[in-house]
Structure formats: structure tokens, C-alpha cells
Amino acid sequence: MTDWHSAVVFALLILFTVTALELFRFWIARSPARRTAMAAGLVLGLIFFAIAAGGAVSLFFAGKGFLNLAFFLAGAAGFGILCQIVMDFGRRVDMRRALAADL
Numbered sequence: 001m002t003d004w005h006s007a008v009v010f011a012l013l014i015l016f017t018v019t020a021l022e023l024f025r026f027w028i029a030r031s032p033a034r035r036t037a038m039a040a041g042l043v044l045g046l047i048f049f050a051i052a053a054g055g056a057v058s059l060f061f062a063g064k065g066f067l068n069l070a071f072f073l074a075g076a077a078g079f080g081i082l083c084q085i086v087m088d089f090g091r092r093v094d095m096r097r098a099l100a101a102d103l
Helices: 003-029 034-062 066-102
Strands: none
Touching: 003 034, 003 066, 034 066
């Protein structure tokens, strides 16, 4: 692949990661049902895990490369940030439940 092809793939990868995480965060802030939020988080987590695993496997077999490392890092970062968003959602739901019980 030429350099500009790699740059386009990298830009699309970063655009997907940021857009998916921000849309999920905006959607989860609207307080969907807990089961629906966890299912959507699981699907998005599997996508990020697959991106990271694909990057790691290609790093292992093909050696060092810009796109291999970019896929691994984008998948790992997306998975980590997604875990933080889901944990914050769980804490927020538990806090609301505790406040409702106090009232």
C-alpha cells in the first residue's frame, strides 16, 4: 500500500473509534435500559477487541508496520475507554437506585 492509502485507512480508523465512542457515550447518557446498554456495549467491545486482535496478529505475522500498530492501539484504546464508559454508567444507575430508596 502506498503512503496515502495508509494515511486514509489510519484516518478512517481513528474517525470510527472516536465517533463510535462518542455516539455510545451520548446515547448512554440518555439513560437507556440497563440490559440494552450492556448489550450495545458488549457488541461495541467485541468490535474493538477484534480490531485490536487483528492488529496484534498482523504485527506478529507480518512484523512491524504502521497500520498493524495503529489497528492494535486503536482497538486497545477504544476497548479501554468503552470499559470506563460502561463502568460509569453502572455506577450512575446504582447511585440513582440508592437515592430513590432514600426518598
